[in-house]
Amino acid sequence: MKEIKDPKLLQSYLQAHQIESIFNEAIMPYLSIYHFDQGELILSQGEPSKYLYVLVKGKIKIYTTSAEGKTLILSFKTPIEVIGDIEYVQEIDTINTVEAVSSVYLIGVQHTLLKKLTNDYSPFLQFILSIITEKFYLKNNSMSFNLMYPVEVRLASYLLSVTQDENESLFSGQLCTTSLTDTANLIGTSYRHLNRVIRQFCTDGLVERSKGYILIKDREGLKNLAGGNIYE
Template sequence: MKKMKDQEQIDQYLQAYQIKSIFNEQLLPYLELYSFEQGELICSQGDPAQYLYVLVKGKIKIYTTSPEGNTLILSFKTPLEVIGDVEYVRGIDFINTVEAVSTVVTIGIHYRWLKNYGKDYSPLLQFMLDIITNKFTIKSTSLSFNLMYPVEVRLASYLLSVSFDESDSLCNDQLSISIKDAANLIGTSYRHLNRIIAQFCKEDLVERNNGFILVKDREGLSAIAGHNIYE
């Protein structure tokens, strides 16, 4: 993680996403830019929450982990998204893990400044209310899809989500993923996932080689996914 105090760049992001009005004049001086490299964790489930992050560039992956160590993917997000909003409102530790899928840039502000200068500022409160209610609607839908849709659909969606990101030209269609981790993330067994990958290879949708999975037919995967259930 890199922290940058670049007010000009912050202003550009605020203007681009039309969110400058949600921060009052007292909060603006405390906004900072945070960048994360691909694969870096922005926050970890159970860690103390201290910052509110507004995602302004890149793609993130959100997942939860059970006490037994099993993980389940909840969603992938691109701008505009907020990390730490539920935790701020409820005063709790981070409830999920958030990982950078591509290079990520966020605007961050410490909770203490929000509590000092933003707790009664209605534009900010309305913004967070909109984000939180939308987030829980999507989470409910995502969990339902994990229960209702077959592994073929979930894997196709997962591959589409992690292999391409319009906001970052460095992303490409070649992935280096752990099959075991992928199985946990989409909620299936390692053996079953291997069968589906072999099926996808046979249908020339993907190519598996030396631990890499190459997406060969995005349209074919999109047809299987129907719509991208993790986004």
């Protein structure tokens, strides 16, 4: 993680996403840009939550881990998205793990400063309310997806989600096979079943397994199978 103190870059992101109005003048000097490389953890489940972030560039993955150590993917997010909002309002530890899928840029500010300087600023409060209510709606859809759709659909959606960014451009056309155990956990299936589905995808010409990687060969075929990026 790298903190970037650049007022011009900050202003450009605020303007690009039309969110200048949600922050008042008092909090502006305390906003920073934070950069996370692909694969870096932004937040870890169970750890103290100190910052609220606004995703302004890149893609993140959100997943949860049970007490038994099982993980389950909840969603992928692209701008604009808020991270740490529920923790900020409820004053609780981090609920889910958030990981950078691509190179990620976020606007960040400490919870303590937000409470001190924006707690009575209605545009910010309305923005947070809108974001949180949308998350509850999407969480319901996500849980239904994991319960109701077959592994083939979930894997197709996962592969699409981890290999393209918000502009539909490829930042990686492959998935390392060393991470397949994690992939199986994240989409809620067994490693053995996941391998069976991958072999079928290879037979169907959707992907190719080679040299420690799974390469996407037919993106449109995966999109048709996934019915769109359902994890998104």
